[in-house]
Structures are given as structure tokens and as C-alpha cells.
Amino acid sequence: MSAAHGDHGQDARHVHSHDHGHGEGEAHGTFKGYMTGFLLSVVLTAIPFWLVMAGPLPDKQLTTIIIIAFAIVQILVHMIYFLHMNTSSEGGWNMLALIFTVVLVVITLSGSLWVMYHMNANMMPLSAHDMRNMP
Template sequence: MSRGHQEHPARPMGHHDDHGHGHGHGDHAAHGSMKDYVTGFVLAVILTAIPFWLVMSKAVDNSARMGIILLAFAAVQIVVHIKYFLHMNGKSEGGWNMLSMIFTIVIVGITLSGSLWVMYHMNHNMMPTMSPENMPTETVPQSMQGMQGMQHNMQQSK
């Protein structure tokens, strides 16, 4: 072989037209058409604009209900992105993509629900002396009030 026509060390001999995409040029089923991308974009814009309008216009008074509505819109938007932009479905990659997505959703759900549960119970079971109503309003702790210079700073803060 001449010096100008050397094979790439990572490629097997005879694969000059392999572009490293991992698929052949005839495999266009995994890629979306322009119609799919436009549909996904329009749905994503709508699914962003509606929650934005709901929050800005204060259309829902109850904050818990607003949170649930926003989470529902977010979940639908995730599905739109997965279908139209990532082209994931039960048939892609032999179903392994969808299985990994389901696993990720389960782990994220467990993490989020567990974190919310811990934060709620930590707040609920907080010691009575540590509740915000019983916290002192002064800026200098009592143990430091006798220190030189602390009275001057405390008087300025009042």
C-alpha cells in the first residue's frame, strides 16, 4: 500500500465508505420527516405557551392544583420530545431504548417522591424549639453579645 492510501487503524480493511453512523444509508425509518419535526415543534410551543399563560394570568388560584397542572403539561411535553425529536418508540433498538427510558422514569420518580416525603416529614417532625415561630429575631446570638464590638453592630442593625 502506498503512503497516501493508508487504512485507518480503527477501521477494518475495505470499509472506505463507512461514515461511522452505525447504520446504512437505506435506514431512514429511524429518522423523522420534516412533517414530524414541524409537528413536534408546534406541539412543544403550545405545551410551553399554555402553562406560561396559566402562571402569568394566575388563572388557577390553588397553588397545589397549579403545580399538578404544570407537571401534567411537562409530562406531555416530555412524551412529545421523545416521540418527535428523539424518535424513541417500542421498536427502536429492539425495544431497549424504551426499556431504558422506563427504568429512568421509575428511578427519577422514586427519587423525587422520596425527596418530597423526607422534606415533608422533616418539616412536620421538627423539634418545637426549632420551628420558625420560636426562632430569635436578633442578628447576634446571645453567646456573642458580650464580645467587644458586637453591641455596636447590634445597635446599628436595629
Template structure:
């Protein structure tokens, strides 16, 4: 009798907590179809060269990626403002902040590395390359290096 009483109390206690609703087959199918569409459109944009500038294509693809992340969170992870008393929303906000910081920092570093490490690829520097090569000493043949080193020994 006490076991039935504790199970009833246990079930009643769980009734007061908000649980995230699990998706139905229809919601999973909707998320799947949206994911396919949100993947196919960027492929078409890139392969069809719809936009003249690659930077525009990149921004549009990033926009579709952001929408697809939202679709995944809603339809597959079942995230909303009511699940887990809002803690999942706080975790989402923190994650978005970290991703934005990491992506913007990575793009900033890659831009400056490209700008500072590849000066020979810029059109104004191409004319200076042959002069720099003429000033460099010619590489030494390994056999000549051995002979040259033998003459230096006392």
C-alpha cells in the same frame, strides 16, 4: 470485484435490522410547535393565577411536563416500540421508574424536612417563641469577654 461483493453483502445484511426512522422536517416542526404550546400553557396558568390553589396549578404543570417529555421522545428522539428491537422501550421504562423513585423520595424528604425543621413557623408555636428567647443568656460583648477571660487566669 471482491470489494463490490462485500459491499453488496454488507448492504444486504443491514437490510435485516430495524433502524429507527429519522424525522422529516415536518415532524421536527410539529414537535417544535407542540413543545412551544406545552411550555406556553403552564406559563399562562402560573402567571394568570388560573387556579385558586397552588397545589392544583403544580399538578397541572406537572401533567403538561409529562406530555412534553412524551412529545420530545417521539418527535426528537424518534423512540417507539419498533426501534432497536424494543431495547429503547426497556431503557425508557427503567428511566421512568428511576425518575419516579427519585422525585417521590425527594418530595417526601423535603416535606418531612419542612415539617420537622421549621416548628417555629407554625401558628401554635409562635406564642412560645418570646418565652424561649427570655430564657437564653444575653450575648457577651467581645471586650467584656476578654476581661472576663483575663480574670479566670491564675
């Protein structure tokens, strides 16, 4: 074996044993963490599904609010257990990007709901009787 070939093999072992392609400060997932996230996701999906299919609550508005709350919690579970997002990852840039995205989504959704509400209230006829009387 030549010295160059032996050095190359040693360099390759060094690269593979120490460089995993991740930053030193980043969180790494464990099997227990992934299973916890998976089980939480299943529960957070099954309960709203049951609420809709079985209809145990008489008030549809309350059911909707509960489903939205479960959706928000599920988003947080996915971000923590699967995306490994926290305030220290990537020097805080992940959290800053998340905050920016949430602000944009809130502005877009609230603006869309506002426009749809006002279009419904101001442009739609009040009843089928009103439709028949239109020219």
C-alpha cells in the same frame, strides 16, 4: 485512470448511497414530524407560562397539577418527535432503558419529597413565637 482508482471511486459511491449510519428498522425524522413536535412544544410551554403569569385559576394547587401534566405531555412529545423513541427502536432496548430511568427518577423524587416533608414537619419550629422561646 487505473483500475484500482476506478474501483475505489465505485466503492465510495456504494458506501455513500446505501449506508446512512442508521439501522434499517429505526425511525427517521421528517420535516413535518419535526415541525409538529416543535409546534406542540411551543404550545405545551406557552399554556403553563400563561397559567402562571395571568393566574386565571384561583387555586394554586390546581395550577401546579395542570403544569405538571403539561410537563409530562411535553416529555412524551420530545421522546416521540425528536428522540424517535418507540417500542420497536433498537429492538426494544430503548424502551427498557426508559422504563429503568423512569423508575429510578420516581424513586429518587418520591424519596426526596418524603424526606423533605418529614424534615419540615418534625424539625422546624411551629412559629416565630416558638423561635423566641428557644434557649
